Amino acid sequence: MTTLTFQIEGLSCAGCVARAEKALGGAAGVQAAQVNLADETARVDVDGALQDVVGALQKAGYPAREQGVVLDVAQMTCAGCVRRVEQALANGPGVLSAEVNFASETATVRYLEGAITPEDLAALSAKAGYPAQLPQAEGATADRKADEVAQLRRDVCIAAVLALPVFVVEMGAHLFPPFHHWLMAHFSMSAVHMAQWALTTILLAGPGRQFYLKGFPALFRGAPEMNSLVAIGTGAAYVFSVVSTFAPGWLPTGTANVYFEAAAVIVVLILVGRWMEARAKGRTGEAIRQLMQLQPPVARVERHGGVQEVPIAQVVVGDVLHLRPGERVAVDGHVLDGHSYVDESMMSGEPTPVAKSATDAVVGGTINGQGSLRYRAEKVGADTILSQIIALVRDTQGAKLPVQARVDRITAVFVPVVIGIAALTFFVWLMVGPQPAFGHSVVAAVAVLIIACPCAMGLATPTSIMVGTGRAAQLGVLFRKGEALQGAQACRVVAFDKTGTLTKGLPSLTDFHVTPGHFADEVLRLAASAEQGSEHPLARALVQAAETRGMALAECTAFEAHVGFGVSGTVQGQRVMVGAQRFMAAEKLDASHLHAQAAALAEQGKTPIFVAVDRGVVAVVAVSDPVKPSAKATIKALQARGLSVAMISGDARQTAKALAAQLGVDHVVAEVMPAGKVDAIETLRTRFGPVAFVGDGINDAPALAAADVGVAIGTGTDVAIEAADVVLMSGDVRGVVTAYDLSQRVMRNIGQNLFWAFGYNVALIPVAAGVLVPLGGPALSPMFGAGAMALSSVFVLSNALRLRRVQPALAEEKEV
The missing domain is CATH 3.40.50.1000 (HAD superfamily/HAD-like)
Known part of the structure; x- marks a missing residue:
């Protein structure tokens, strides 16, 4: 049972309260409900789905107020982390939905206003082991990602320096026997193992500690993830090697081997993979950053009798701004005076600058040419077209496609299944493996744990979406x-x-046929007068034709627009009807004497329009839209x-x-x-x-x-x-082809990523478990497993980043 208090709308009297309480009482799972008119809140004891509560209030006409927030979530390393953050947030009181994007490292949450706060949501994520905070400025987010990349680079360098001697001593001795003989001639085996232990311990306690600080707590909570696999695998290799070094008598005879190099190199390779992954992730959001950079940081505004530079955030609706040659338009508005040409290619995709003078609209982010303009701010902040584009792109980048639901179901059970396979591998090798069986069992189990990284699965879909939708926005297509x-x-x-x-939606009058006894100019004046109250493009064509001929239009009374048919009204005491042939037929007016002309016009691709005056059809005109x-x-x-x-x-x-x-x-x-x-x-x-x-x-x-x-x-x-x-x-319909083409490319890219991510695991987990060994095949070293695991994530990210090179479909037909 959960008790929630949240805001609702539409309450105006005690009757509203009673109806809202009745609606809540009838919702599934609601045990008690109380509505407060003073603070417009509802207090509900519920043990069912919140959607039923929200639906009941909506149906009753008192909808619950909903809010949304995007949180920046840190320390996610795989698809399992995504699922755990989503579960932690979804279990929060009043949370309606929670979606986490691994690639952008964000969580989008919708919740009932008053039931929980964004700070509470961030705390829920942190409690699950993934620190979260409210959104930062784009520049701050970029700085955070840059710091993360720098920290990983330092960890890689330190870990590599520590692991290299361990790897050379152990593997060099196996691969080059003279080196082994030289080593044994100058150092005892015990000293060599002690040196390996010291270096590996420093490595695991330093750059590698992140795996254990995250992996083991997640394991103990019953929610193991990628860090858990690495922690178990490297930890097992390390503990076994420590026992072999300091207490070999505890182990069966002949099994006291050390695997310090496996633990050390695995950590190095995984850190290298994360470093490359972090660098690639930073590039997936490049489209958003480029859009953000289109808005200038300051604007020149008329204030206190002069022109001052003020931060863009301080510009308000009604401000008069000055635009110098070469500057970007700060906000959306209309030109007051001046003349210039503005590059609007970011909006329309057309490279030709557009002439701007008094009354013309200007859009924030576009680039002024050689002239100077004064313009009045009409939309600022989040209301500008550029801000709305950025918001649309960001929302779409955080969306989950239907294909992601299947991936989520698989990754939800993936890590526990891998741990089970590793345990099974250990016991099978222990029972039937060659001597020393214990050592072989440990190595095979560690290889299974290390090879089965779910990182690539978690990255496969969101990275393609981020890069694809970002590139689409750059090409003028907003999903x-x-x-x-x-x-x-x-x-x-x-x-x-x-x-x-x-x-083009700019039709013009091309033909005019009138019946005998009527004058074309007078019929046109009457028709245009009747049409001047209509917004239809065909109506504008008639009005424009009359104005071009210098006609003074008369007032139209009793105007009526008949949607899909035409218009009617009274002009200077005469009843005028203008519209399609079906309008004449509906009004039972005989237009048969003009059907031949209308048919001839239609065959030329023109639109015939009939004009009736006082219930007599007196003309058919033709309008052509280029x-x-x-x-x-x-x-x-x-x-x-x-x-x-x-x-x-x-x-x-x-x-x-x-x-x-x-x-x-x-x-x-x-x-x-x-x-x-x-x-x-x-x-x-x-x-x-x-x-x-x-x-x-x-x-x-x-x-x-x-x-x-x-x-x-x-x-x-x-x-x-x-x-x-x-x-x-833009108004260019070629964008339809670009949208279709991008959709195909993104979905193909996602398919490639998922094939690699899942195929890689399906193929290599059995190899790591050693199923090929009885058939004379190879066993997979944990070190090679770590390298392959890192490569899988890098491949997925690199493949997604190819979408940044997609060109407009009609300009470039070749596959990218």
């Missing part, structure tokens, strides 16, 4: 959800919205990768088919209402399999959410971006 990184490569069909996605230059190349690239490409459009079927033929689209779904896009996606999913949908408008949000992977054009609406799984920072 907002970790699942999308795995899901994108599984999609079999990519469906594009037409307007603003495959086309295709994006990269659209056709994108579709071909996707098809070359085995994907089907569909286009979903509200246009007339003939118009949509004409554009599809021009672009080479495989499947066309036309005359689709906004609500019908979800049904279209379901149909495509049934026919082909998982669907990725690419869109940019408000009406695309339901489809983006319904698709297996929703891809939003970053230049589109905020609603569409929030509903998407992947965001393309």
Whole structure:
């Protein structure tokens, strides 16, 4: 039974309290519940899952307040450590979820506000043996990692100096008999062993003590991990050698051999592996650091009648900032005066600088050209686009993909199983091994313990995610959800919205056919007046055409937007309707006399729009939206990768088919209402399999959410971006190919890492146990096992770091 006190929302009266208490009382596992209106808290005695409590409150309309925190966790060395930290945090009162990322050495925790504090969470991790602290600044984290690398380098150097004489004396004597004879002629065997003992003891008590300080406590807690394997293995070799040196009579005759060199060299090799691993880990977060460096540390702000340099953190909304040539824009805002060209390639991927003058928007982190600008701050701190990008990348890097769940289940039992195999190996060799059996048993058991390092398993997935998503951000592709990184490569069909996605979203009026007795200019003025209240791109085309001709638009009353059909309103006493042919049909207006012209326009890939005045259809006009230059190349690239490409459009079927033929689209779904896009996606999913949908408008949000992977054009609406799984920072649809390509590469990279990590253990644990010896095969020395173990982690990290070299898919087709 756990008693929790946490904050809830929505309480306004005693009735709310009663309803909240009733909802809590009905939740599974709740024994007692009390709600306090004054401090808006709930006190609950519960022995069930917290999710049931949270769900009951949510359903009742009084949701529990949730908080999230990211902790920096130290001293994790393998996948077993990750599991133990997650368990320690998850068992905290009020904790809803806890995910630990081995590669970034962070823990992401969601908890009920008021039930526990971030400091308490850090203490839980520390109690489990893994010190944790609240997030540091990026620079401080980098400094900490640099200090860790430096400390490991010092440990390696000291350990190597101590181990080298031990290794040379012992192995040199075996490999080069004259050296053994010289050694025995000048020193007694007892003196040699004493010297080895002294050097090895200093090594294990100095650079190697970390394995014992962490490994044995974890073992005694019943939660052994990688340090435990090393501690048991090297400890067994050391203790056996000490007994052989100082009390050989305690051992069976002929078994008093020393293995100081095994214990010493194993520690050196594992430290070398950790040193290389720490260096590689530092490079996995390079993308975040590069993004952080895009923001200047200071800004020039108008204060107290002058211009002052102030720290970026002190800039507030409304400040007026000055931007000199060559400087980076400090925060997001709008230009007040001045003229310049700004390099926005970090956002759009386009190398051509963009002209900026009064009223134009500027984005923090972009680079000013030769001119000077004054601009007003509108978004600062965490609200800037750059900060949001960094937050998205960091969140995705900390995500766990579905494939990681299987890895976690295996690593949860891996170390105990290895210890069991080592014990079995020891007793089998003791019973059936050649003499001296005891010595062979110790060596084989130690080899099993040392070879079976779960480090590579723990690193296999998170390092690839970190490097892959970081590189994606540098290429203008933001994976907002970790699942999308795995899901994108599984999609079999990519469906594009037409307007603003495959086309530029800047349609223009191209044709105007009026019925006899009506004047084109007057009909255009009426249609544009009716459309001026609409935000639809086709409406803007009509308004722009009228304004270009110098027409004065009249006021439109009783305006009504008919979603997916058109608009209607009253202009100067006349009822005007503007929209698609289906709008005319729905309103029972006869447009048959213009069908031929409409069909001809549609066959040219233009969008026909009908205009009715006082219930008479008087004109059909055509609007054409230019295709994006990269659209056709994108579709071909996707098809070359085995994907089907569909286009979903509200246009007339003939118009949509004409554009599809021009672009080479495989499947066309036309005359689709906004609500019908979800049904279209379901149909495509049934026919082909998982669907990725690419869109940019408000009406695309339901489809983006319904698709297996929703891809939003970053230049589109905020609603569409929030509903998407992947965001393309520029309006260039080539980013879709890059997203798919990166997803494939990351998942292939993870597969390679897991194959190596698991295959390595499956292959070498039996060899270390000595199963090949009866067949005439080799036995594996613990020293070689330690080297192979270190190599496995280095291989996984190096393989993941290859993803940093991935180029945009359409710019570089070769495998990296």
